[in-house]
Amino acid sequence: MDPRELLRRAGLEAKGPPQPLYGGDISRVYRLEAYVVKLSPNPPPGLFPAEARGLRALAERGVRVPRVFFAAEEGLVLEYLPEGPADWEGLARMLAGLHRQREAFYWAEAGFLGTFPLPGGEGKEWTEFFFLRCIEPLLKATWDRLEGLGPRVEALFREPLPTEGPAPLHGDLWHGNLRFTPEGPALLDPSFFVGERGVDLAMMRLFGGFPQDFWRAYQVLYPLPEEVERALPRYQVYYLLAHVHFFGKGYLGALWKAISAS
Structure with missing residues (x-):
């Protein structure tokens, strides 16, 4: 689909040709003036609507995200966010x-990690919820x-995982998002669910992770037990199981290291 067609379906318009942006391994992404259009040739059913729900859920909880103008099975129309200076302390805040927000129980709507489908569900016991929802399918x-x-x-x-209380999570918080x-x-591009904050922080420690400026500020604001x-x-x-799924056995060494460190 031409990105201008999805923009028209959203009741919006922009002058000039679409400008390709980096879209990772899943989507083709274009800027059209004030808008970003995300498309995929063969997205799994529900992928883009799930992303839109996740963005709205984060926005409702005080996180800055691009505004969702339109969501369909074929793609998304989002607000274009211009680039600004790095602010690691702002990210920590x-x-x-x-x-720090608390919800009544752990829950997730059916969604995705990348393009991998994950079931919905809810529960009060964290280790069981996390295993059944996130680990077992992968x-x-x-x-x-x-x-x-x-x-x-x-x-x-x-063995039980430690608990601090059900918190809203981005769910796929690597530097590209x-x-x-x-x-x-x-x-950007959340895999939103309500779980324990260690899930987000664990992803932020993988593959080079985030700089010490972030971690110093975060530890002051919300120390990690x-x-x-x-x-x-x-x-x-x-996350390493997901990388084995998408990219192959080259990630088995990192998976073994994580298992050994557990």
């Missing part, structure tokens, strides 16, 4: 404010590629 999808690590992953979740704007940091710090490798298993 925004995330600490998000993670284990089933990758079991034959794990070279015997599957039982080791299962064993990680027989962060944008600094003139008004401050903004988050030692037991949550120790649990971060168990949460990283979630």
Whole structure:
């Protein structure tokens, strides 16, 4: 689909040709003046509506995100956010404010990590909820590629994970889903659900992670208990299973390292 067609379907218009932007491994992304159009040739059903719901959920909880103008199975029309200076302390304030919020129980709508479908559900017991919603589907999808690590992953979740309380999460917080704007940091492309904040922080420690300026400020605003710090490798298993699923056995070494550190 031509991105201008989706813009027209949204009742919007822009002059000039679409300008391609970096869209990662999933989407083709274009800027059309004040708008961003995200498209994918064969998206899994529900992918873009789930992203729109996640963006709105974060906005309702005080996080700066691009405004959603239109969501359809074929794509999204979002607000274009101009680039601004890096503000790691601002990001720490925004995330600490998000993670300090409390909800009545753990819950998720059916959604996606990348293009991998995850079930909806709710629960009051965190370890069971996290395993059934996040770990088990990816284990089933990758079991034959794990070279015997599957039982080791299962064993990680027989012991309870530490809990601080159900908090809203971005759910896929790597540096590619962060944008600094003139008004401050903004988050993109969430895999939103309500869980324990260690899930977000674990992703932020993978693959080079975020700079010490962020971590120093976050620790002052919302210190991380030692037991949550120790649990971060168990949460990283979630994201590493996804990388095995999408990109192959090259991530088994990182998965083994996370298992060993747990």
